[in-house]
Amino acid sequence: MKTLRVKPDFIADLKRGYSLVHRDAVSNKDLLENEGELFELVDVHNRFLGKAYYGIQNKGIGWVLTTKEHEEIDxxxxxxxxxxxxxxxxxxxxxxxxxxxxxxxxxxxxxxxxxxxxxxxxxxxxxxxxxxxxxxxxxxxxxxxxxxxxxxxxxxxxxxxxxxxxxxxxxxxxxxxxxPIIIKENGMNFAIDLNDGAMTGIFLDQRDVRRTIRDQYAEGTNMLNTFSYTGAFSVAAALGGARETTSVDLAKRSLSKTIEQFSVNGIDFEAQDIKVMDVFHYFKYAQRHQLKFDLVVLDPPSFARTKKMTFSTAKDYPKLLADALSITAKKGIIVASTNNASFGMKKFKTFIDQACKETNTKYKIVEQFGLPKDFRANRDFPEFNYLKVCFIQKLN
The missing domain is CATH 3.30.750.80 (RNA methyltransferase domain (HRMD) like)
Known part of the structure; x- marks a missing residue:
């Protein structure tokens, strides 16, 4: 088994349970040849730190599997x-x-x-x-x-x-x-396809957020669901008593998928508004027509590219939130969400504060969520607890 030496700056985190082997953490990573091969990690004094496998993933070259020197990986x-x-x-x-x-x-x-x-x-x-x-x-x-x-x-x-x-x-x-098969989530129905490309029809990490929308925030509201995918948040709002829902997504298949999700819950999809269009174009449309929503869900992809623009949550979320604030009613709720692992909740809240200051909006964060219990993560390292959701109330 090959031995890789960990640079001093990375040792403390490894000892605290940070299991990703960062590409900059070792001094002799060129020894690795075939993904899947096991290697040992040692410090500058050749003291054993862990046993890992070689696998290229984003900024990492592998993961520590055990810190027990004699444990077999079998x-x-x-x-x-x-x-x-x-x-x-x-x-x-x-x-x-x-x-x-x-x-x-x-x-x-x-x-x-x-x-x-x-x-x-x-x-x-x-x-x-x-x-x-x-x-x-x-x-x-x-x-x-x-x-x-x-x-x-x-x-x-x-x-x-x-x-x-x-x-x-x-x-x-x-x-x-x-x-599709029909699964249940807190009593709601969702149609799932496990053999249809990268997506399945639902993001399981948002389960607690959907339940909270249904049980605490949806009743009597006019709800807007942006980047709506298959409309799962809209389903939760409709089941929670929303007066009407509007689902907006650029992907053409979002229309049929959203109709399907409403239908398996016995909701009349024709009474809901489903739009296939760019979310940023929809914001302009809503502003022109002076539309206001009581409940707005913002759950964009971390990175997206269209013919006319590139969107990254790391730099563009404040602008996105500012657009949402302009069409949110007084006392309305914005469910601001991101799964970008490159920043933590503290940074995310600075985005919220920046958008509200730029739009002269008074606000308070009334709820916040990270990953649900089944998505176990090392809480010492926020990048593994990637989900950040804030329920923001617009006060003016």
Missing amino acids: QAFFTKKISAALQLRENFFNDADTTAFRVFNGEGDGIGGISIDYYDGYFLINWYSDGIYRYQDFVIQALDELTNYKAIYEKKRFDTKGMYIEQEDDFVKGTPGEF
């Missing part, structure tokens, strides 16, 4: 980690009102670069590097031993440069599903 290791993760989600498996959730959340459950989601009897494995994909047999064998499933699906979210790719067929083994 079938028993993977089975033990996945078994522990399943036991921690026992309450979810016993909840008839929620049949889709995360059962293994990468480094939060001890193996970085992989996540496993459960959709009412179906498992979906997400692989984030070619390195972890080399351990596919171990992961599937563990699921074989520990669970009774209908089928296993997978998504390879990488290419040779560590970026995302799409597969033609995501089925791995079991009995192929007839999609």
Whole structure:
């Protein structure tokens, strides 16, 4: 096994449980040749720090799997980690009102670069590097031993440069599903397809936010859902008693997908407004027509590019929020959300403050959310707890 030396500046974080091996953390990473190979990490005095696998993922070159020098990385290791993760989600498996959730959340459950989601009897494995994909047999064998499933699906979210790719067929083994299947989330229905490109039809990490919208904020409101994808927030608002919902997304397929989500909940989609258009164009449209909304959801992708513009939450969120404030009614609520892992909640709140100051808006943050319990993360390192959601009330 090859030995890589960790630079002094990175040792303290590794000892505190930071398991991503940053590409700048080691002095001799050129020794690594094949993704998936195991290597040891040592300090400048050759003291053992951990055992990791080589896998290129964003700014990392791998993940620490164990800090025990003599622990083997074998079938028993993977089975033990996945078994522990399943036991921690026992309450979810016993909840008839929620049949889709995360059962293994990468480094939060001890193996970085992989996540496993459960959709009412179906498992979906997400692989984030070619390195972890080399351990596919171990992961599937563990699921074989520990669970009774209908089928296993997978998504390879990488290419040779560590970026995302799409597969033609995501089925791995079991009995192929007839999609869409209907899963439950806090009693709401959502149509899911595990074999249709990169997305499944719902983002599971927003489960607590959808429930809060339905139960506490939706009743009697005129709701706007921007970057609406399949309209899941709109469904939650409609079920919570919103007078009307407007869902806006640039993707053409968002129309049929949103109609589907309303329909599986018994909601008359024709009574809802579904628009296929650029969100920024919609803001201008709404301003021209002096539209005001009581409840606005802002959950943009971290990065997006259209023919006319490029959007990045790291630099453009204040402008986005300022646009939203201009069409939010007095005492209205904006649900501001981002999954950009490059900044934490403190920085996100500075974006909120900047937008409100620029628009002379008085505000208060009435709720905030991070990842739900099934998305286990090391709370010492905010980048792993990537989800940041603030419910902002506009006071004037």
